[in-house]
Amino acid sequence: MRKVIYTIGFLLCLPLLGHAQQGGLVHVKVLDEQVKKNGREVDVRFTLDLTDVKLGGQESLRLHPVVVAKEGQKELVLSPVVVDGKIRSRVHEREKALKGISATDGAYTVVRRRNGKPQQVEYTATLPYEPWMAQSRLVLRQQVTGCLECAGKELATEESPVRNTFLQLFRPQYSTAFVQPEKETVKVRDEVRVARLQFRQDSRKIDPKFKNNEAELATVTGSIEAVKTNSDLKITGVYITGYASPEGTVEYNLKLSKDRADALAAYAQKDTRLDALLWHVTGAGEDWEGLREEVKKHPKLLRIDDVLKIIDECEGD
Known part of the structure; x- marks a missing residue:
């Protein structure tokens, strides 16, 4: 039976989010x-x-x-x-x-x-x-x-x-080989999931009862368990990237995002009992795009256009 090796990645963030062709139009x-x-x-x-x-x-x-x-x-x-x-x-x-x-x-x-x-x-x-x-x-x-x-x-x-296909995220690279390659016996695939966990302000502690955290955490652990229980699959790594909202300094938010990602890794590791060596955790710092999406959810927000402009024009801290 052929084995399929999976690398699972989770994105931890705030709860926001060549050739010419012709068209078929007449004469255009x-x-x-x-x-x-x-x-x-x-x-x-x-x-x-x-x-x-x-x-x-x-x-x-x-x-x-x-x-x-x-x-x-x-x-x-x-x-x-x-x-x-x-x-x-x-x-x-x-x-x-x-x-x-x-x-x-x-x-x-x-x-x-x-x-x-x-x-x-x-x-x-x-x-x-x-x-x-x-x-x-x-x-x-x-x-x-x-x-x-x-x-x-x-x-x-x-x-x-x-x-017909507007955007290809993954484009295979082909090359001509002088020797016929051996038949592939192992396939490597990546699975990416997004966990939008809610943290209390300045907190690094995961609270499963806070807002929608319980369902989000179930998505994380459930995805890992689904791979663990499949005899044709093998987990080679779990990659977690954390984000934080932009208030505070850049340096502080970078550390906060890393701490929150560490907290998720520890929580999921405890539930799934996956080898600690398979976990890879990083912090990406401030999530400006996520903040913008959250603001857009409230169109009646006072001076929303000015707020969005500040977000779009912010450079650095």
Whole structure:
């Protein structure tokens, strides 16, 4: 029977949280799409080729890039590219001049289509990374509206896949070998779980009865026990990273996050009786991203925009 070796990692944190392709839209091509994860952000870049698009003077075309989750339960709609016919372009310009607002407000860019001439739009966007994006797809939605009398009436809506797998977190590296490798007998895999434990302020003590800690701790110990009781699996290491909220100094929070991670390791080791040599514990210090997510849960918070700005612009301590 083949053995599967598992390395289990837990993230201890606050309770927050190449080749060109064509789209299937009529006459719209998507070229050189690129998706790259940089830390906690995802950079998206592609080119919209409008050369074959023909618009009537009264028509307006909106192209919405959309990141759609694997099962469709989540999606992220990016700013649209608006392509106007000659007359519609003037209407939007007049609206902006007279009223200060226009139907094109919020667009990534607005292009006046010149039928029969080559036109391209370079599109770039930086998105906050979320785990569901790894299994999602990138699509392009087209909405066409027409004459002045029916302004705002949806005349046509289409959707075209651009990238079936939006983001690959794990990319295998292939190389050519001069000798045929032996058949693999052991597989090594990583399992990652997140335990959002609640600590009282400045405390390092784990209290199973405090808030939702009992359920979170059960997730940790249950995951380890599931591997221990499977004869085909072997645990080679448990890695725990702790975080702390940002109040206090950087040095203090670094130590506090390490102490809390140590506390979780000691608690789980006592329950699972796993060899102490398999535990690897580190502290990552302050969790600014987690703080931001927690603040966003309370939209009525006084001066929330100022609070988020302080969080986003904070550098260092």
